Amino acid sequence: MRNIDEMLIVDQLSVAFPGRQVLTDVSFTLQRGAFCGLIGANGSGKTTLLRSILGIQPLSAGQIRIDGVSRGNGFGSVGYVPQKIQFDPDMPLRALDLVELGLTGHKLGLPLPSKARTRLVDEMLAAVDAQNFADQRIGNLSGGQQQRILIAHALIRRPKLLLLDEPLANLDIRATAEIVSLLRKVASEHDITVLVSAHDMNPLLGAMDRIVYLANGRAASGRTDEVVRTEVLSALYGYHIDVIRVHGRVLVIAAGAANEIPAAIEQHTAHVTVIP
Amino acid sequence: MNYLIAVIFQPGFFVSGPVHTAMIIGGGAAIVSAWIGVFTIIRGQSFAGHALADVSSAGGAASFLLGINPMFGFLGMAVLAASAMEFLGVSRARERDLVTGIVLGAGLGLTALLLYFDVTTRSTTGAATSVMFGSMFAIPASIIPAVLIIALAVVLLVAAIYRPLLLSSLDSTLAEVQGINVRLIGLLHLLMLSLAVTLSAMTIGAILSTALLIGPAAAALRLAKRPGVAICLAALIGVGATWGGILLAYDSYNWTPGHGWPVSFFIVTIIFAVYLLAGLPGRRGRLGIPTTNRLMST
Numbered sequence: 001m002r003n004i005d006e007m008l009i010v011d012q013l014s015v016a017f018p019g020r021q022v023l024t025d026v027s028f029t030l031q032r033g034a035f036c037g038l039i040g041a042n043g044s045g046k047t048t049l050l051r052s053i054l055g056i057q058p059l060s061a062g063q064i065r066i067d068g069v070s071r072g073n074g075f076g077s078v079g080y081v082p083q084k085i086q087f088d089p090d091m092p093l094r095a096l097d098l099v100e101l102g103l104t105g106h107k108l109g110l111p112l113p114s115k116a117r118t119r120l121v122d123e124m125l126a127a128v129d130a131q132n133f134a135d136q137r138i139g140n141l142s143g144g145q146q147q148r149i150l151i152a153h154a155l156i157r158r159p160k161l162l163l164l165d166e167p168l169a170n171l172d173i174r175a176t177a178e179i180v181s182l183l184r185k186v187a188s189e190h191d192i193t194v195l196v197s198a199h200d201m202n203p204l205l206g207a208m209d210r211i212v213y214l215a216n217g218r219a220a221s222g223r224t225d226e227v228v229r230t231e232v233l234s235a236l237y238g239y240h241i242d243v244i245r246v247h248g249r250v251l252v253i254a255a256g257a258a259n260e261i262p263a264a265i266e267q268h269t270a271h272v273t274v275i276p
Numbered sequence: 277m278n279y280l281i282a283v284i285f286q287p288g289f290f291v292s293g294p295v296h297t298a299m300i301i302g303g304g305a306a307i308v309s310a311w312i313g314v315f316t317i318i319r320g321q322s323f324a325g326h327a328l329a330d331v332s333s334a335g336g337a338a339s340f341l342l343g344i345n346p347m348f349g350f351l352g353m354a355v356l357a358a359s360a361m362e363f364l365g366v367s368r369a370r371e372r373d374l375v376t377g378i379v380l381g382a383g384l385g386l387t388a389l390l391l392y393f394d395v396t397t398r399s400t401t402g403a404a405t406s407v408m409f410g411s412m413f414a415i416p417a418s419i420i421p422a423v424l425i426i427a428l429a430v431v432l433l434v435a436a437i438y439r440p441l442l443l444s445s446l447d448s449t450l451a452e453v454q455g456i457n458v459r460l461i462g463l464l465h466l467l468m469l470s471l472a473v474t475l476s477a478m479t480i481g482a483i484l485s486t487a488l489l490i491g492p493a494a495a496a497l498r499l500a501k502r503p504g505v506a507i508c509l510a511a512l513i514g515v516g517a518t519w520g521g522i523l524l525a526y527d528s529y530n531w532t533p534g535h536g537w538p539v540s541f542f543i544v545t546i547i548f549a550v551y552l553l554a555g556l557p558g559r560r561g562r563l564g565i566p567t568t569n570r571l572m573s574t
Binding site for chain 1: 314442453456
């Protein structure tokens with residue numbers, strides 16, 4: 001069996017919605033085992049990029065290869081954790097049922113009990129440290145607990161590449177740290193390449209070894225210290241940006257009069273500080 | 277004891293033809309409504325269910341005019357409305373509500389016209405009440421096979437697509453990622469919904485059919501922790517309410533001698549009471565503790 005070093009190749013990808021160009025000429029490569037942050041403001045095209053990789057988003061141009069296989073040739077090897085799902089507390093579904101649906105959701109017919117499947121579900125619940133609340137309704141769990149269950153839902157198919165869309169949004173500081181270290185642990189234990197999107201890079205700084213930074217529909221990628229630099233981000237935003245590192249955090253600062261600051265920066269208030 | 281039974285089950289209840297027919301068709305409608313109603317609520321399409329029912333009333337009214345069995349009228353219009361809603365293809369919740377409401381209005385307008393023709397040309401004054409609120413004891417026994425076939429078809433189809441339907445009802449992206457055709461599942465759900473609505477429109481009338489579709493399922497969602505349990509519980513509540521309603525309506529011939537009360541009233545009232553009872557343990561005041569059932573916990 002071939003073992004290609006590149007788990008994901010995104011090559012000159014462009015995506016347009018009616019009347020709006022979302023992604024322009026985006027290219028980057030993820031090596032096997034990488035833990036990569038996909039950083040960008042709300043509306044910068046993070047979800048569109050993830051959907052493109054998943055194969056559920058029509059492309060205007062470009063190519064995507066996953067583990068050497070071109071997009072559209074079967075996608076069993078990609079796991080996906082979508083953006084926050086609103087689960088109603090009335091939803092008659094236990095956390096463990098949702099994990100099981102990750103494996104069997106596409107199957108026809110009524111679900112029959114299976115010992116092997118139950119064991120696999122238990123294994124996944126253990127992997128995300130969720131045994132304590134596995135029997136509760138999904139809608140009654142906290143945001144962090146739901147995130148764990150959705151990760152287990154994605155992991156149960158043993159994907160080689162795991163995509164997560166804003167898994168840290170709406171989490172408090174403690175839950176954020178827990179999910180980041182859980183992802184780190186899962187990635188190394190199960191040998192999974194991870195691409196995790198976030199509007200704020202700071203919670204991921206200690207975990208990610210690669211970064212894809214989206215702004216103005218374009219992307220810069222590389223090691224974090226290569227990309228998060230004054231020159232690179234200034235070129236990306238088309239406006240002078242200062243990158244300051246302090247106490248292990250990154251501050252991105254745009255200074256100027258309100259009417260001079262490009263919209264792409266203004267939307268990015270999560271970690272770009274705008275100084276008038 | 278025997279006296280009590282004699283009071284509850286008035287003479288003739290078990291041998292009455294119309295009662296048998298009503299129980300079979302009502303039971304079928306309740307089971308089908310429960311199977312599909314649970315998914316309809318999870319998908320947030322209760323309003324669409326109500327709209328289908330309202331539009332189907334135009335078909336019911338047309339059947340009276342044409343002198344055919346109302347079931348075919350209800351069925352035709354419900355399927356037509358479901359196709360229209362799907363064809364207009366709306367994904368955003370607010371827009372979907374608008375389209376649903378507009379289709380509903382157009383359907384009821386047509387019903388108003390057809391019922392007017394019913395009254396003026398055929399002097400069938402009972403048509404309006406029958407179409408809107410049902411007349412279970414007047415259903416001909418000849419329709420039973422057709423009803424059972426529809427009921428069986430819906431139950432089998434839901435069983436076949438149970439997991440894709442469940443997953444796409446929870447979250448369409450999760451379903452898409454697994455290669456599920458979310459649009460097709462949505463269409464199948466609407467079609468099954470229109471079949472369920474047809475059956476309950478015949479039972480308790482087009483306007484009230486939402487009660488049978490949503491009520492038992494909503495009560496079951498309050499009690500059950502798993503989708504399969506919720507469906508079974510909803511079917512149990514629905515059949516219980518329908519048969520209980522038939523029994524009470526039969527008995528009511530003796531309360532106001534000469535004319536009984538409408539079955540629909542009793543069915544809807546029982547469902548309402550069960551829904552309220554199901555909410556009693558309530559999550560309010562028990563913060564964070566799941567409203568898991570003590571009835572059905574596993």
